[in-house]
Amino acid sequence: MAYLALSISIIGLLILKFASDSIAPGISKIDLIDTNSIGRNVRICGNISNIHRFDKGSLLITVNDGSGEIDVYVPYSIAKIIDNKIFSSREIDVVGEVNIYNGRLEIIVRNLNSIRLKNDNTGLEPK
Template structure:
């Protein structure tokens, strides 16, 4: 009579097949569900501490642009008519934007759409730009 160990012997080949099938199922799932993942669009006044680390989409006018003392990052003030928030653009996103022949200063007084991650600094809510493609002029 065979023991359970002899019946359920897992070989490298069986393990490889299991890993391959599991990977394929995961990839198919990602392909199927990725288009349905949408960034939540919010008004600036509705951004709160419960949303920290969430990615959101806002629309507003860039009313002020300041550069960091190291000259590598930018701080943009975005106003949607009811509230305003600070948008932080770090060095790597600045480089992405500039690689498209755009200057950060050109966004001033322009209506923009922004996708960013909500964060808090000195008790103030802020957005960190998700990527260089996440800041675009809409008007």
């Protein structure tokens, strides 16, 4: 009986883990993201106003939703997959963890499913 209870508990925890990874938070306005948001997952939608490609391939995308701007850091493992698409897109939908880097708030994308590009073929060139 104890083994059954333990097995069910472990299965339940695994289900919660996978479900929490796939549940996106509601859309946040960028001007409402502050230091109290550090460590939390947020979702933003907005226009790409700048793209910076680092030497090692990661990206820093500046997103503006009309209420403010925030940087979105995309590590190389994800950037290499979206690289060809990012420069033909103006709009982006991002889920990521709020962090602070060099005194500025940023959102860190943790997996490929957390970034969606809305293609309009106008494109930006990396700086």
